[in-house]
Amino acid sequence: GAGVSQTPSNKVTEKGKYVELRCDPISGHTALYWYRQSLGQGPEFLIYFQGTGAADDSGLPNDRFFAVRPEGSVSTLKIQRTERGDSAVYLCASSLRTGTTDTQYFGPGTRLTVL
């Protein structure tokens, strides 16, 4: 596709459930980023992939959060035992390569609501 896509666009789940959020980056982009954005705030970094490997997962809030990118393209963010505080918009971005001047292109986000 032309841009970064994310599915689902909205996800409502109950406290304690497991959820998976999917990101399809721009074709050919080697770097992929996950962010979390709470209402009225700027995005908060979660994890960054260079190719298949997680180059930096320092933003993951705890071990309930995990992300994979097995073939270096599509990525899945996995949240176990969801809590109400996990409710937010989860944004994915990709860039052509790693570099401080490479622009990150963002997807539309997945709005997660934990009841």
Place this chain on the structure above:
Amino acid sequence: KNQVEQSPQSLIILEGKNCTLQCNYTVSPFSNLRWYKQDTGRGPVSLTIMTFSENTKSNGRYTATLDADTKQSSLHITASQLSDSASYICVVTASGTYKYIFGTGTRLKVLA
């Protein structure tokens, strides 16, 4: 601590008017500064990028300025349109890192 602060938090203007949004940062060493536009329910879209040596960059009706000495940037919107209603986020990257440091954004509402 590397921080990016934006002002005002929100702004309402009439269609056709100009406005200026502010961004102050403490990120060091500085690499570049971007302005993103985020429509409601959408992901941020890049408007401009400026490096240390650039002090102004335009993209249509959007003009960004950078003063690396005072660590301030502004985004000026000329002849505002209803479609300019969005959040505008200032993003700074430190030298030698890929990490974006986001401001909390300015929510702009343009009224007819």
